[in-house]
Amino acid sequence: MILCECGEFVKKSTFKDYICTSVNPSTRTIGHEKCGIIFNFFDDTVSKKYSSRKELKVLAGRFAEKNNMDPEVIGRFLLEVDRLKSYGNMPDRKIILEAYKKV
Ligand SMILES: [Zn+2]
Structure with missing residues (x-):
């Protein structure tokens, strides 16, 4: 996908x-x-796209919106995205997917 x-x-x-x-x-x-x-x-x-933290946040926000997440879930999702991003070695797609699985 x-x-x-x-x-x-x-x-x-x-x-x-x-x-x-x-x-x-x-x-x-x-x-x-x-x-x-x-x-x-x-x-x-x-x-293998590696966005800046800011760009990734925008993408994650759009993703959350498209998937009709609850505001509370979105909060956790974005935190998770941020946490995974801080490892510094994961492409965007993987971060979004992993974060999505967790929430
Ligand atoms: Zn599209």
Whole structure:
């Protein structure tokens, strides 16, 4: 599963597109139908993205919203995200997933 920048996990709602990557100027890829964000797997901006603490908070906030978390759960979720981020070696997607499992 891909964690989109809009905060949703992308399963099937994708479209195909071609983008310019470091591998090929016309690389076949997919995008998220709901928000229009196109993923670049080749330059690894998706699965291994390491955001700043601030960016990660925004992403986590969006994720919480999309998943209809209760305000109280959101609080715990964001704390957990912050805690995992402070280890300093986990990509965004993993942090969000791990935090989500805990709350
Ligand atoms: Zn999206």
